Amino acid sequence: MTDRPKVCIDRILPRDTMRPQRITRGPKGRPRAISPIGKAWMNGSTLRVRFMGGTPSEQAVAREQAGWWAAVANLKFDFNDAPDAEIRITFDPGDGAWSYVGTDCRGIPLNEATMNLGFLDGGTAGHEFGHAIGLAHEHQNPAGGIEWNEQVVIRDLAGSPNFWSEEQTRHNVLRKYAADQVNGTVFDPDSIMLYFFPASWTLNGIATKANDAPSRLDKEFIAGAKMYPKTGGTTVDATVLEVDARRRTQASIGKAGEEDLFRFTAAADGRYIIDTRGQTDVVMKLFGPNSETALVAEDDDSGVDTNARIAADLIAGEYFVQVRHYNRDGGTGTYSILVRKM
Numbered sequence: 001m002t003d004r005p006k007v008c009i010d011r012i013l014p015r016d017t018m019r020p021q022r023i024t025r026g027p028k029g030r031p032r033a034i035s036p037i038g039k040a041w042m043n044g045s046t047l048r049v050r051f052m053g054g055t056p057s058e059q060a061v062a063r064e065q066a067g068w069w070a071a072v073a074n075l076k077f078d079f080n081d082a083p084d085a086e087i088r089i090t091f092d093p094g095d096g097a098w099s100y101v102g103t104d105c106r107g108i109p110l111n112e113a114t115m116n117l118g119f120l121d122g123g124t125a126g127h128e129f130g131h132a133i134g135l136a137h138e139h140q141n142p143a144g145g146i147e148w149n150e151q152v153v154i155r156d157l158a159g160s161p162n163f164w165s166e167e168q169t170r171h172n173v174l175r176k177y178a179a180d181q182v183n184g185t186v187f188d189p190d191s192i193m194l195y196f197f198p199a200s201w202t203l204n205g206i207a208t209k210a211n212d213a214p215s216r217l218d219k220e221f222i223a224g225a226k227m228y229p230k231t232g233g234t235t236v237d238a239t240v241l242e243v244d245a246r247r248r249t250q251a252s253i254g255k256a257g258e259e260d261l262f263r264f265t266a267a268a269d270g271r272y273i274i275d276t277r278g279q280t281d282v283v284m285k286l287f288g289p290n291s292e293t294a295l296v297a298e299d300d301d302s303g304v305d306t307n308a309r310i311a312a313d314l315i316a317g318e319y320f321v322q323v324r325h326y327n328r329d330g331g332t333g334t335y336s337i338l339v340r341k342m
């Protein structure tokens with residue numbers, strides 16, 4: 001046994017480490033967990049899960065703790081072991097516990113895991129499923145107020161069981177997400193997305209306890225407007241867009257983070273353009289064909305002004321368009337959307 005903390009890695013794709021680390025301050029919000037912007041699945045999605053190993057009892061723990069999130073979020077997990085499942089889990093005891101974050105899982109080759117459950121202490125599986133649905137580490141919350149004793153953290157994590165280089169420790173623990181890369185503002189000491197670490201790791205004596213279940217604020221955040229509100233319906237309720245409609249479809253977003261869902265049928269292969277117009281600053285994602293989790297393209301500002309525009313060569317099939325508003329400074333309101341075939 002060791003009393004060293006077991007630290008989880010939320011795997012960040014290289015393109016995110018390339019993002020500029022600008023710091024901006026938004027207005028104070030209510031306390032909540034944090035989610036890197038743009039990694040949430042479409043609200044109402046069913047995420048399929050494939051076990052790539054594990055004993056029946058290990059798999060049962062994973063299923064049970066995934067259910068903590070499904071109970072409050074507008075998401076379902078289907079443990080059907082599909083070869084192309086969005087979430088693919090190994091149980092390699094030599095590889096710690098980690099997961100890719102939210103929709104980043106889609107970028108991982110299908111023969112590779114998106115999550116490893118090398119240990120299952122307490123709420124570990126629940127924590128990793130938190131990553132899989134788009135949550136980041138609470139100890140990396142820019143509002144956390146933790147002053148790391150960097151040399152001690154680097155020294156401790158260089159030993160068993162992690163054996164991390166200084167660079168890995170900086171990436172996984174010390175680095176905070178820039179305030180404009182995350183949703184959420186105030187640090188939650190009860191979050192399941194916070195890992196246990198001792199007071200010796202910080203200069204201001206802050207220690208954390210192991211949190212083995214989602215906190216009240218974790219649940220509030222994941223069920224809230226920015227993540228997976230049950231009031232948001234599912235893809236079945238998506239507004240149907242007619243391709244080459246005579247009039248643009250009018251829509252409105254009342255709050256930052258709110259999401260609208262549309263669907264359209266591409267009757268034939270070809271190039272399609274989807275664009276929004278209006279004063280509302282929106283981010284648009286296109287999913288399909290015939291899939292609510294396969295991302296075709298995303299865009300936030302190549303349209304007119306703050307509008308979004310996607311031009312893509314599509315094969316015939318059913319497509320979903322997700323429109324979200326991300327700007328914290330207001331400016332929400334009406335917009336219109338149109339799909340054209342070139």
Ligand SMILES: [Zn+2]
Binds near residue numbers: 008010098128131137
């Ligand atoms: Zn983690």
